[in-house]
Amino acid sequence: MLEIINFFENISSVQRSAILIFGITFFWSIELIIPLFKFNYKKFRHAIPNFFFTATTIIVNFSLAFLLLFSADWVTNNDFGLLNFFEIPIIIKVFLGVFLLDLIGAYLPHYVQHKINFLWKIHLVHHSDHNVDTTTANRHHPFESLIRFIFTLLGVIVLGTSIGIVFLYQSISLILSQFNHANIKLPSSIDKILSFVIVSPNMHKVHHHYVLPYTDSNYGNIFSIWDRIFGTHMNLEPKEIIYGVNTFFDKKENQKINSLLYRPFDKLKSNSNK
Numbered sequence: 001m002l003e004i005i006n007f008f009e010n011i012s013s014v015q016r017s018a019i020l021i022f023g024i025t026f027f028w029s030i031e032l033i034i035p036l037f038k039f040n041y042k043k044f045r046h047a048i049p050n051f052f053f054t055a056t057t058i059i060v061n062f063s064l065a066f067l068l069l070f071s072a073d074w075v076t077n078n079d080f081g082l083l084n085f086f087e088i089p090i091i092i093k094v095f096l097g098v099f100l101l102d103l104i105g106a107y108l109p110h111y112v113q114h115k116i117n118f119l120w121k122i123h124l125v126h127h128s129d130h131n132v133d134t135t136t137a138n139r140h141h142p143f144e145s146l147i148r149f150i151f152t153l154l155g156v157i158v159l160g161t162s163i164g165i166v167f168l169y170q171s172i173s174l175i176l177s178q179f180n181h182a183n184i185k186l187p188s189s190i191d192k193i194l195s196f197v198i199v200s201p202n203m204h205k206v207h208h209h210y211v212l213p214y215t216d217s218n219y220g221n222i223f224s225i226w227d228r229i230f231g232t233h234m235n236l237e238p239k240e241i242i243y244g245v246n247t248f249f250d251k252k253e254n255q256k257i258n259s260l261l262y263r264p265f266d267k268l269k270s271n272s273n274k
Contacts, residue, residue: 001091008171009164013062016171020058020138023175027134027182036185036201036238039131049257050135053125057138060145071156072163081160097165098172099223104155106173106221109148111232114216119147121264127215128254128263130244132208134182137174143264176222180204185238199224206236210244 028043039046075081082100083093113123125141140148156166180199194200199220207218217234220227227233244254248266253259 001094004168005090005094005162005164007164008167009162011167011171016167017058019171020054020174023178024134027178027184031133031183034185036183036205037131039133039183041131043133046131046133046255047135049255049260050129050139052257053140053142053260054135054138056142057140057145060142061149064146064149067153068156068166069163071153072161072166075157075160076162079160081156081158084160094165094168097159097161098169100159101152101155101161101166101169102173102220102222103226104158105148105152105169107219107226107230109151110219110221111230113144113147114219118264121266122147124245124248124263125260127208127245128248128260129208130251130254132181132183132205132243134178136208137177137181141260141264173221180221195224197224198222202238203233205238205241206234208241208243209236210242210246210249215245 075084083096088096110123113119122141122143126136126139126144129136129139152166152170155161161169176198180201181204182201184201186194186201188202191200191202195203199218199222203218203224204220206214209215214234214236217232218227219232224233244251248254248263
């Protein structure tokens with residue numbers, strides 16, 4: 001375990017980027033072999049806005065990484081944070097760090113963005129993809145990338161996690177997000193078993209259904225337990241899922257980068273969704 005943490009403490013930007021590229025390449029390839037939905041689209045053209053927002057996500061996170069480094073070093077050197085109040089084995093500290101960062105850095109900001117109107121409009125960029133696949137995982141408005149970063153930073157300070165644990169969490173979060181967004185068809189029994197521990201593809205796809213109450217469910221990213229604990233878990237058969245959001249269901253506009261960038265400032269249409 002120490003070797004793993006030491007690796008992530010010293011991981012370079014190139015190596016972190018390689019994890020991102022490997023995940024997209026791997027799951028994109030699997031989608032061609034066992035697709036859940038046979039989309040009538042040009043795969044690369046659909047991915048263009050998603051790759052654009054992946055790039056902005058990278059820029060935001062890499063630009064602010066020094067804050068994570070400073071905060072993680074400070075809490076470690078000063079034994080600050082919940083995980084530093086007690087002497088616990090390193091393997092337990094690492095697991096709790098990743099486990100609780102998933103709550104504070106992923107589940108919580110995701111939930112909040114669905115409950116506050118302006119934040120929801122920011123998050124709409126992610127939900128307005130009508131052909132959800134692995135490239136959708138990082139389709140986040142730059143404002144959302146900033147919001148998620150702030151919550152992750154808060155998690156580092158509250159928990160007292162080292163930078164090795166933080167980068168390990170971010171890497172797992174990235175791969176799991178690419179996995180549960182991927183347009184892949186797993187045997188339903190395997191998907192269900194996985195969903196008792198991690199967020200499986202079928203579980204997360206429910207969250208991308210275009211109307212309530214399904215839109216406001218299954219917020220988790222790595223661990224599925226948070227949705228079960230907080231009562232936000234829902235089931236829906238994949239064949240019944242329609243991607244998108246009924247407030248902005250213009251498929252052409254939802255593929256235009258400029259429209260998506262301006263989305264937080266659009267006026268929501270009158271509807272029952274939000």
